[in-house]
Amino acid sequence: MARELLEGNMAMAEAAIRAGVQAYFGYPITPQTELLEWMAKRMPELGRAFVQAESEVAAINMVYGAACTGVRVMSSSSSPGVSLMMEGLSYIAGTELPVVLIDVVRGGPGLGNIAPSQGDYNQIVHGGGHGDYHPIVLAPASVQEAVDLVVLAFDLAEKYRSIVVVLADGNIGQMMEPVELPEMQPVERPIPDWAVRGCEGRGRRVLSSIYIKPEEEEVTNLRLLQRWQTVQDNEIRYREYFMDDAEIVVLGYGTAGRIAFSAVRQARAEGIPVGLFRPVSLSPYPYAQVKAIAQRAKAMLVVEMNTGQMLDDVLRAVEGKVPVEFYGRLGGVVPYPDEILDEIRRIARGPISIGVDPRQAWMKRLSQLIMN
Amino acid sequence: MTDATVQVVYSRPKALTDTPTTYCPGCTHGVAHRLIAEVLDEMGIVGKTIGVAPVGCSVFAYNFFECDFVEAAHGRAPAMATGIKRVLPDRIVFTYQGDGDLASIGMAEIMHASARGENITVIFINNAIYGMTGGQMAPTTLPGQKTTSSPLGRDVEQAGFPVRMAEVLATMEGTGYSVRRSLHDPKNVRLAKKAIRTAFEVQKRGLGFSIVELLSTCPTNWGMTPVEALKWVEEHMLPVFPLGDYKVSPAVAEIKI
Numbered sequence: 016m017a018r019e020l021l022e023g024n025m026a027m028a029e030a031a032i033r034a035g036v037q038a039y040f041g042y043p044i045t046p047q048t049e050l051l052e053w054m055a056k057r058m059p060e061l062g063r064a065f066v067q068a069e070s071e072v073a074a075i076n077m078v079y080g081a082a083c084t085g086v087r088v089m090s091s092s093s094s095p096g097v098s099l100m101m102e103g104l105s106y107i108a109g110t111e112l113p114v115v116l117i118d119v120v121r122g123g124p125g126l127g128n129i130a131p132s133q134g135d136y137n138q139i140v141h142g143g144g145h146g147d148y149h150p151i152v153l154a155p156a157s158v159q160e161a162v163d164l165v166v167l168a169f170d171l172a173e174k175y176r177s178i179v180v181v182l183a184d185g186n187i188g189q190m191m192e193p194v195e196l197p198e199m200q201p202v203e204r205p206i207p208d209w210a211v212r213g214c215e216g217r218g219r220r221v222l223s224s225i226y227i228k229p230e231e232e233e234v235t236n237l238r239l240l241q242r243w244q245t246v247q248d249n250e251i252r253y254r255e256y257f258m259d260d261a262e263i264v265v266l267g268y269g270t271a272g273r274i275a276f277s278a279v280r281q282a283r284a285e286g287i288p289v290g291l292f293r294p295v296s297l298s299p300y301p302y303a304q305v306k307a308i309a310q311r312a313k314a315m316l317v318v319e320m321n322t323g324q325m326l327d328d329v330l331r332a333v334e335g336k337v338p339v340e341f342y343g344r345l346g347g348v349v350p351y352p353d354e355i356l357d358e359i360r361r362i363a364r365g366p367i368s369i370g371v372d373p374r375q376a377w378m379k380r381l382s383q384l385i386m387n
Numbered sequence: 388m389t390d391a392t393v394q395v396v397y398s399r400p401k402a403l404t405d406t407p408t409t410y411c412p413g414c415t416h417g418v419a420h421r422l423i424a425e426v427l428d429e430m431g432i433v434g435k436t437i438g439v440a441p442v443g444c445s446v447f448a449y450n451f452f453e454c455d456f457v458e459a460a461h462g463r464a465p466a467m468a469t470g471i472k473r474v475l476p477d478r479i480v481f482t483y484q485g486d487g488d489l490a491s492i493g494m495a496e497i498m499h500a501s502a503r504g505e506n507i508t509v510i511f512i513n514n515a516i517y518g519m520t521g522g523q524m525a526p527t528t529l530p531g532q533k534t535t536s537s538p539l540g541r542d543v544e545q546a547g548f549p550v551r552m553a554e555v556l557a558t559m560e561g562t563g564y565s566v567r568r569s570l571h572d573p574k575n576v577r578l579a580k581k582a583i584r585t586a587f588e589v590q591k592r593g594l595g596f597s598i599v600e601l602l603s604t605c606p607t608n609w610g611m612t613p614v615e616a617l618k619w620v621e622e623h624m625l626p627v628f629p630l631g632d633y634k635v636s637p638a639v640a641e642i643k644i
Contacts (some may be wrong), residue, residue, distance in 0.1 A: 066473060072463070
């Protein structure tokens with residue numbers, strides 16, 4: 016199939032359409048709005064449901080209702096909007112419904128700005144709505160990968176009756192790249208046996224997140240956890256670059272991982288034995304793979320567009336076996352490859368500091384950089 | 388006496404499940420449930436109806452109806468109903484919401500469902516109080532009415548005025564049918580049933596958003612006997628919440644039941 020030049024938001028929207036999304040509900044918010052606009056045009060012309068909701072609160076609850084009917088449904092938003100969706104996401108998790116959400120993250124907290132950021136890692140990967148549940152979280156580093164992960168997201172959502180978040184950022188949403196879109200899948204799909212569509216010809220069904228008896232909620236929480244373990248066993252995804260003989264390993268996801276790739280390539284050209292490990296599934300997180308890297312690498316460098324939210328997961332996996340350094344830019348500032356290259360060079364020159372808090376050390380370096 | 392003389396004059400509608408009520412003695416939720424069930428039976432639409440339960444006393448409404456049901460977050464029932472209806476436009480989708488759910492936390496969702504002319508039916512139970520949480524002030528609490536969160540009586544200077552939803556929603560172009568009825572005596576119960584039937588007929592015919600507001604009792608949290616509570620609706624609620632047809636679109640007016 017021919018490749019097309021498409022903006023990330025539009026490409027993700029079209030990917031969802033081709034994956035058979037039957038209903039979309041959203042609310043305008045930069046830097047995600049083109050996704051909603053694409054849906055506004057395409058969904059009605061295909062005879063599928065599109066509603067511009069009155070708020071993200073309403074949008075996610077429309078998604079909740081539509082998901083109860085057993086068809087492929089989704090929403091998309093950006094950080095402040097996703098905060099508003101947390102109520103609905105918790106209910107969706109509690110009702111065990113498949114839903115896809117695309118989060119095009121921007122700088123925060125608060126109103127913040129509309130620049131690309133990874134400041135919502137903890138909110139999406141570790142946090143979210145109230146209660147005990149885990150969403151599947153996938154992080155693309157290019158428009159093509161965003162397209163591929165959106166399609167995968169629908170499959171995983173259905174397979175595990177789970178929320179799947181495609182955690183993009185303003186870069187992925189806004190930049191144009193050549194992409195190969197997937198084949199159009201049939202929108203008519205088998206209806207799952209839990210769907211609520213009117214009880215004609217069968218017993219009535221109720222979909223709810225209520226388990227008023229704690230003992231029943233405990234059983235439900237345990238079921239969710241058991242399902243999550245299956246997800247952990249089967250759905251770890253990551254990409255490795257120059258890792259065979261890497262002594263220094265850079266870790267970064269999404270846009271930060273992609274920028275780090277440029278730096279790693281340059282460092283390789285300079286003869287530095289460095290590789291890149293880019294988690295694609297942030298939840299489930301590739302702890303075992305990071306742990307294995309810690310057994311053989313001499314040093315690790317975590318690169319993020321936040322204050323080191325994934326860093327904590329890396330440190331947990333590394334268990335102090337190897338020095339870990341951190342480099343992050345904040346609040347919507349995107350690092351240049353040169354900044355990361357300088358970090359790689361610094362680590363390659365040594366000596367590698369041991370017993371120093373990587374975040375504290377980075378704060379000093381960043382303060383100097385920003386103040387100058 | 389022979390079998391031929393035995394006549395069933397009263398029974399549970401088919402659309403109601405055989406479930407002991409969880410509502411308080413004297414509460415009119417049961418009456419409202421029965422009226423909806425009778426209408427679903429009479430229209431023969433149980434098999435194609437999906438109910439959306441709210442948060443509040445009727446959070447367990449799904450236990451009592453023989454149709455498919457979902458359970459919404461507090462105030463979000465109209466949004467959830469929208470999601471269902473947009474995927475399944477040929478099904479009958481209704482929400483059942485109390486005053487805190489619909490007129491306070493869910494004000495945005497109900498207004499915009501109406502603004503879109505969302506083809507759903509809303510049964511709105513107005514008993515001027517938060518029942519499930521134990522009798523706090525509702526958006527429909529009357530001026531001067533004592534609740535646990537307005538212990539000296541609702542002070543309009545501080546806590547504002549009751550919201551009249553049937554009138555408010557009647558101003559929206561997307562609304563096909565907006566009326567207020569009451570459940571305080573048999574005559575009004577009959578009128579309420581007719582309105583509920585009309586509201587479902589509006590949806591069946593695709594004539595837009597339909598809502599029936601039902602003045603209801605909460606003997607427990609009002610601190611009254613059931614009989615006193617019915618009297619209180621008549622004497623105190625009716626003057627603030629007048630019964631009437633606030634919007635009947637021309638197409639709806641032609642429906643004959």
